[in-house]
Every structure is written in C-alpha cells, then in structure tokens.
Amino acid sequence: MKIKDIINNKKVTVSFEVFPPKQWDKIANTKKIVEEMVKDKPSFMSVTYGAAGTTSGFTTEIANAIKEGGVEPLSHLTCLTSTKEKIDSVLDELEANGIENVLALRGDIPKDFEMGENQYFHHAFELVNEIKARGKFCVGAACYPEKHEEAPNMDTDIYWLKKKMEMGAEYAVTQLFYDNRKYFDFVERARQAGVTIPIIPGIKPFKKLSQLSIIPKTFKVDLPEELTQEVLKCNTDAEAQQVGIEWCVQQCKELIAHGVPSLHFYSVGATDSIREVAKQIY
Ligand code: FAD
Numbered sequence: 001m002k003i004k005d006i007i008n009n010k011k012v013t014v015s016f017e018v019f020p021p022k023q024w025d026k027i028a029n030t031k032k033i034v035e036e037m038v039k040d041k042p043s044f045m046s047v048t049y050g051a052a053g054t055t056s057g058f059t060t061e062i063a064n065a066i067k068e069g070g071v072e073p074l075s076h077l078t079c080l081t082s083t084k085e086k087i088d089s090v091l092d093e094l095e096a097n098g099i100e101n102v103l104a105l106r107g108d109i110p111k112d113f114e115m116g117e118n119q120y121f122h123h124a125f126e127l128v129n130e131i132k133a134r135g136k137f138c139v140g141a142a143c144y145p146e147k148h149e150e151a152p153n154m155d156t157d158i159y160w161l162k163k164k165m166e167m168g169a170e171y172a173v174t175q176l177f178y179d180n181r182k183y184f185d186f187v188e189r190a191r192q193a194g195v196t197i198p199i200i201p202g203i204k205p206f207k208k209l210s211q212l213s214i215i216p217k218t219f220k221v222d223l224p225e226e227l228t229q230e231v232l233k234c235n236t237d238a239e240a241q242q243v244g245i246e247w248c249v250q251q252c253k254e255l256i257a258h259g260v261p262s263l264h265f266y267s268v269g270a271t272d273s274i275r276e277v278a279k280q281i282y
Helices: 003-009 024-038 056-068 084-096 124-132 154-166 180-192 211-219 225-232 237-257 271-281
Strands: 013-018 044-047 072-078 101-105 138-143 171-176 199-203 262-266
Touching: 003 072, 003 138, 003 171, 013 024, 013 271, 024 044, 024 056, 024 271, 044 056, 056 072, 056 084, 072 084, 084 124, 101 124, 124 138, 124 154, 138 154, 154 171, 154 180, 171 211, 171 262, 180 199, 180 237, 199 237, 211 225, 225 237, 237 262, 237 271
Parallel strands: 013 044, 013 262, 044 072, 072 101, 101 138, 138 171, 171 199, 199 262
Antiparallel strands: none
C-alpha cells in the first residue's frame, strides 16, 4: 500500500524507522528486531540507506523482512554519491520485490567529496523526479523544522522542499525535534510558501545522559532548555530515559491534538521507550 493512502486513510498513524546492519553477519539480528517491532503493528516501517550506498543491499533485505511481518516497508534511498546506473539498479530491485514506497534523499556530503564524472544527482529533488518517472513508487522527502544545516535561511530551505513536492514528493518526514513550536512554525511557513503535502513529524524519545551533547551535534537541532534542565537533574540513564518518555508523551499528545497526519518514531535503540510512549498516548 502506498504511504500517501495510509496517512490519508486512518486518523493518526504511527510508524517506525530501523537501520540495516553495517555487516552481513548482523542481518539475522536486525531481522529479529524487525520481528519484534512489527508486533506493535505500525502503519509502516522505514529502513535507512547507508551513506555512499554501503548497505544498499541490506536495505532491501530488511524491507522484505518488514513486508513478511505484514507491515508496509518504506525504503530510503540516497543519491549524491551514486551513479545513475546504481540508482536504476536499486529501483529495479525494489520494484522486483514489490516495494512501493521510497524516501528520496540526497545523503550527507562525505568529507573531501568531489562530484565525479559518473555522479549524476546533486540534490534530492532530482532523485524524486527520477523515481516518479517510473510511475510505480509513492515518493516521500525529508524536511527540517530547524533548517537544514547547509541552507542559508529557512525560506531557501522551504523553497527546495517545495521543489521536491513539485517533482512528485507526496509527503515529507521531518528531522527529529523536541520543541513542537518549531514544527508548528515550520509547517505554517511551508504552507504559506505553497507546500501542500502532509508533513509527518519525526520523533525520537530522549534516552541517555550522553544525548545532551550527541543529539544537537549529530542532528543539528536544539534541545529545549526545560528538557535540558530536567535531564541535568538525572544521575543515571534510567532516570534520563524516564524524563525522555514523559517529554515525548507530552510532545505526541500535543501533535495529535494539532491534527498531525502521522507520528514517525526514530526507534533505533529506543523501542522500549516508544512502547511506553504508545501505551500512554493511545
Ligand atoms: P536536499 O533536499 O538535496 O537538501 C540538501 C540541502 O541542499 C538543503 O540545505 C537544501 O536547502 C539545499 N538544496 C536543495 N536543492 C538545492 C538546489 N537545487 N540548489 C541549492 N541548494 C539546494 N541520510 C542517509 O544517508 N540515509 C538515510 O536513510 C537518511 N534518512 C533520512 C530520513 C529523514 C526523515 C531525514 C530528515 C534525513 C535523512 N537522512 C538520511 C539525512 C539526509 O540525507 C541529510 O540530511 C542530507 O544532508 C540532506 O538530504 P535531503 O534529501 O534533505 O537533501
């Protein structure tokens, strides 16, 4: 089933993201995690695509495991470091496996990367266009309530989001955020700029003391002062996890009340927190 139909059909759906393993010998372990996660009956589950396509084969393998578990898979695909031939072959593989949903991404720019002669895609909107041209896939794109780090300002970033929509992106999934106000403001600005597709909030429950520095650095987002202060009062990761669950429950309740199309959980390493959050919001 296509994700645009899933999010149009039900009230507020819940979806999860998983990572494929980096090495083939870990694939059985990831499949076990998937087997557990599908039991919670998310409306879809996304599988990330490794930078530079390193784990590209594993993405389809895990997407298949999700499908076998009775849940709709969403396969991520990045393009910057790939040739057109590579992208074509991944799309052929997804099509052959009956995978209907792709999240079209550029991918981060690797250190010291230079566009080679065989590289074809510079930005995600070109990949959206390429995938849509096949006429088979429902395509989503990424967006950033706190602005993508390379964008000079939010208006420019939203301009390029709109371009992805014009090329055929049917929904967007946000980078994770902890301050709903940032998401609400972003959606409002995107609507004013003519972005009409559903914008699915990406949520990750805060879990460990070390994430106070890791999350802002890795995802280029701010942690609200109130959350930071609550975490600073904690002595253990278990206490920080509890604070994270409570924060996430409040976030989700407010987002649902606001009429968001869906909640997408970045669930790697946080499935126990997400189960607890789900218990409290439904
Ligand atoms: P783009 O839409 O190309 O945007 C990148 C930057 O370029 C932005 O600043 C934008 O404003 C600007 N821009 C866009 N088009 C143009 C243009 N024509 N001219 C000038 N500037 C332009 N990474 C992975 O490696 N694997 C994954 O599986 C993965 N999954 C993700 C899922 C989500 C929901 C999100 C939010 C991110 C994910 N990422 C993943 C990270 C993503 O690849 C990076 O954030 C990357 O740096 C940007 O990708 P994009 O698709 O948003 O790129």
